[in-house]
Structure formats: structure tokens, C-alpha cells
Amino acid sequence: MSRPAFVLVRPQMGENIGAAARAMLNFGLDRMRVVGPRDGWPNERAVALASGAGRVLDAAMVTETTAEAVADAQWVLATTARDRDLTKPIYTPEAAMTEARDRIAAGQRVAVLFGPERAGLENDDIATANAIVSVPTNPDFASLNLAQCVLLTGYEWRRVTTGAAGAETRMAGTDWANAAEIAALGDHFEERLGQAGFFFPEAKAPAMKRHLRNLWSRMPLTRADVQTFHGMMRQMVRWKERG
Known part of the structure; x- marks a missing residue:
């Protein structure tokens, strides 16, 4: 088993089962196990909400108890937001999945428990787990x-x-501009702006030119960007000459 099994414990609404299946397949997970679904199995509402992820439901293991659903796992995680009267390691989702990845790579089987909608996992379910996954949510609405x-x-x-x-x-059909291309753009602007009298007064011209060069070098320009700026300047000069 190269991926963890996601175990839905006593889910109450078929819509949530279907949405969970869709979420799983979004991220390459297809091992669903369902413990004692309230409205029986198969569930038409679950299929409707799966929206293309019906194969996750078709392959789902359905059991009567949590113990059956995790019987083949060497490491079991329980997701819960509530404080529990149980001493267990607590992981963030990121840390939990990192550990799950490493354990699976070492040949272990991993299962993750998700509780029913109304009140979450019961302590008896959590007692079967090796560790807890807790999302750092708002404590007033967890x-x-x-x-x-x-x-x-x-x-x-x-x-x-x-x-x-x-x-x-x-990159959309272009590459990053190199130093020579950016320098040529600076030359073009410096030449045309000089002809337009931009560098005034003369005493400030060196600093103004340096600031302009620094502007181009600081910008992450693509070759397409550079050509666009060249084209803009050429068109402005043509427009001025026509006037």
C-alpha cells in the first residue's frame, strides 16, 4: 500500500462521503474505508457528490467497526479537534503526512481516521490510533x-x-532576458530619453541614468518583456515624429 487509507467512521451524510471521495482523488488517494455509514451502502447521494471520483466509492471497503477497518495498518492516525483524556502524540497535518510517507516507504501500512459530522471521533475510536492529527484552527470555532x-x-x-x-x-513561450539584452534596453531608453531632454539638469544626469539602469536590472524581465519595451519606445518616437 503506497498510500494511506482514509477511514470515514460512521459518516452521517452521503454528500460528505462523496465530497470526501472527490477530495481524495484530487490528491492521488484512492483507498477509502467506510465504517458503519448511517444511511447504508451503496449511497446514491455519495455517488452524486463524488463528481467523477466514483471509482473511489466503488473500491471502498465497508466495515462494521473501526477495528476491522484498520486491522491491517501498522500506524493509525485519528483526526480530532477536541481535547481528549488520552495520552498520545499530536501531529499537525503536515507532520503527520510526512511521518506517514516515511513509514509507508519503510513498508508499513498507514490509516487515517475521520469522525462523523455531528461530534467527531469517539474516544473508543481514538484509542485504536497510535497518534492524533490536530489542525491548528480557530479555538473558538475548531x-x-x-x-x-x-x-x-x-x-x-x-x-x-x-x-x-x-x-x-x-514561462509562457519565452525565456528570461540575459544581461546583454537588458543592457541594450537600457541603451535604447537612455538614448531616446536623452533626445527628449529627460536628463535635466545636466548635473543630475549621471545619477538619473544610474537609477534607470538599476530599475531594469532589478526587474525580472523576460525576452518578451524586453521586446515589448523596445516596441513601446519605438512607437512613441514614431508618434512624436508624425506630430
């Missing part, structure tokens, strides 16, 4: 919707297993 909690946990799984960059720039 409860998450079932599908929201599944989506958040799935997102963290995807993030820690794919090495997604925190930020990146996708």
Missing part, C-alpha cells in the same frame, strides 16, 4: 466539515510526496 478535513489532509499528503515547489514561474 470543527471542520468531514470533507474539508479529508481535503486538507490529502493536500498535505500530496505536498510532502510530490515535492511541490512553494513558488514557481511558468
